[in-house]
Amino acid sequence: MAALQERGYAALTMQGIAARAGVGKQTVYRWWSSKADVVLEAMTGLADELVAVPDEGSLDADLDVFLAATFHQRGQRAVLVGLMAEALLDPAFAVQFRERFVFTRRAVFRSILERAIARGEVAPDTDLELLADIVYGVLWYRIMLDHAPLDEELGRRLGRLVVREATAGTGGSFLTGGASVLDRDAQRGGEGGQE
Amino acid sequence: MAALQERGYAALTMQGIAARAGVGKQTVYRWWSSKADVVLEAMTGLADELVAVPDEGSLDADLDVFLAATFHQRGQRAVLVGLMAEALLDPAFAVQFRERFVFTRRAVFRSILERAIARGEVAPDTDLELLADIVYGVLWYRIMLDHAPLDEELGRRLGRLVVREATAGTGGSFLTGGASVLDRDAQRGGEGGQE
DNA sequence: CCCTTAACTAGACGCAACGTCTCGATATTA
DNA sequence: TAATATCGAGACGTTGCGTCTAGTTAAGGG
Numbered sequence: 001m002a003a004l005q006e007r008g009y010a011a012l013t014m015q016g017i018a019a020r021a022g023v024g025k026q027t028v029y030r031w032w033s034s035k036a037d038v039v040l041e042a043m044t045g046l047a048d049e050l051v052a053v054p055d056e057g058s059l060d061a062d063l064d065v066f067l068a069a070t071f072h073q074r075g076q077r078a079v080l081v082g083l084m085a086e087a088l089l090d091p092a093f094a095v096q097f098r099e100r101f102v103f104t105r106r107a108v109f110r111s112i113l114e115r116a117i118a119r120g121e122v123a124p125d126t127d128l129e130l131l132a133d134i135v136y137g138v139l140w141y142r143i144m145l146d147h148a149p150l151d152e153e154l155g156r157r158l159g160r161l162v163v164r165e166a167t168a169g170t171g172g173s174f175l176t177g178g179a180s181v182l183d184r185d186a187q188r189g190g191e192g193g194q195e
Numbered sequence: 196m197a198a199l200q201e202r203g204y205a206a207l208t209m210q211g212i213a214a215r216a217g218v219g220k221q222t223v224y225r226w227w228s229s230k231a232d233v234v235l236e237a238m239t240g241l242a243d244e245l246v247a248v249p250d251e252g253s254l255d256a257d258l259d260v261f262l263a264a265t266f267h268q269r270g271q272r273a274v275l276v277g278l279m280a281e282a283l284l285d286p287a288f289a290v291q292f293r294e295r296f297v298f299t300r301r302a303v304f305r306s307i308l309e310r311a312i313a314r315g316e317v318a319p320d321t322d323l324e325l326l327a328d329i330v331y332g333v334l335w336y337r338i339m340l341d342h343a344p345l346d347e348e349l350g351r352r353l354g355r356l357v358v359r360e361a362t363a364g365t366g367g368s369f370l371t372g373g374a375s376v377l378d379r380d381a382q383r384g385g386e387g388g389q390e
Numbered sequence: 391c392c393c394t395t396a397a398c399t400a401g402a403c404g405c406a407a408c409g410t411c412t413c414g415a416t417a418t419t420a
Numbered sequence: 421t422a423a424t425a426t427c428g429a430g431a432c433g434t435t436g437c438g439t440c441t442a443g444t445t446a447a448g449g450g
Contacts, residue, residue, distance in 0.1 A: 088280035221439085230436095
């Protein structure tokens with residue numbers, strides 16, 4: 001796993017997986033259907049472990065905790081990039097990838113927003129799918145293109161954006177969270193360029 | 196090109212490209228360094244052709260035109276997915292892909308926002324990179340995962356979101372564009388599910 | 391008009407890793 | 421001890437990229 005994160009997905013071969021486990025390739029194929037399947041299982045486990053579902057009492061706080069954990073990369077880029085590449089090339093694996101990883105992650109985000117709806121913080125007809133697409137879209141886009149920093153600070157900024165968009169129209173909140181994308185304190189040095 | 200869009204990126208072989216052009220493979224390699232390079236050039240040309248830089252006099256209108264064109268897919272998914280997969284697997288191609296395609300597209304978006312800054316519609320210290328990441332992040336995320344509709348309507352909704360976020364704080368505009376993500380009219384039937 | 395040179399088409403070849411298949415060895419049960 | 425199942429090791433078939441070779445056609449100078 002450590003080797004995977006450093007040397008990249010392509011450097012991981014079934015030969016190597018089997019050798020490292022001290023078994024034959026056939027035995028690996030007994031439990032997993034493909035190389036991608038092995039890595040997918042490892043990543044779902046890791047993600048479940050690293051990203052907990054918070055319950056801090058407010059949308060603001062929940063998102064802050066959840067997105068900080070989600071955006072805190074620990075050298076997972078190479079693995080995620082490999083999985084996505086596999087999903088793009090193999091439609092059958094794409095189904096597995098969506099259902100066992102992507103949608104599971106989105107479900108957590110969704111549950112946070114649904115609790116906010118239950119509390120009355122957010123309107124019930126809010127398009128949670130679009131909000132999830134924005135958060136995970138930016139996350140994946142930066143993972144893949146690697147053109148701008150990807151850290152907890154980005155997670156916090158997107159969290160504020162989500163709160164702002166989700167609570168617009170329910171009364172309060174136009175100005176309470178209202179720092180907008182322009183946040184002075186979020187303007188990190190020199191991130192404007194293109195790589 | 197039509198065949199590419201229908202049969203997918205993997206179905207396109209160098210053998211086939213050469214045969215279709217009535218030349219030998221070696222001749223194809225004389226002008227392009229790889230299969231991905233051939234497709235990249237085709238796509239940059241197509242994108243330049245289909246997505247013009249509007250100048251409608253206001254950020255609102257500019258974005259509407261630009262994003263409608265950008266989000267109007269014409270069976271390009273298979274090609275874009277193939278290019279992205281290639282970029283994820285091959286770091287050398289990733290550089291080409293970013294510089295010749297991705298950043299070129301972003302530059303158009305950026306120029307629209309910069310004109311809005313010049314007009315005084317948007318604060319000069321707005322983080323245009325993050326706004327671009329949101330728009331293109333959602334675009335790519337839906338292209339790749341294919342879990343929700345990807346059409347001009349989505350482009351318009353993101354356009355309104357960008358206007359709202361970019362003009363927050365400059366006076367006006369909190370309420371002018373202010374429909375928010377919840378837009379009733381944008382709640383298309385049954386798009387809530389996961390695929 | 392012929393010969394040299396350049397560029398071209400066709401296709402064989404090497405390569406790499408996946409996933410399958412075979413074989414001999416080991417462990418388990420009667 | 422003998423029969424059966426499982427396993428490690430690795431050979432094999434497969435695919436398509438990118439390179440390399442060989443024989444052919446077109447261009448230009450003497």
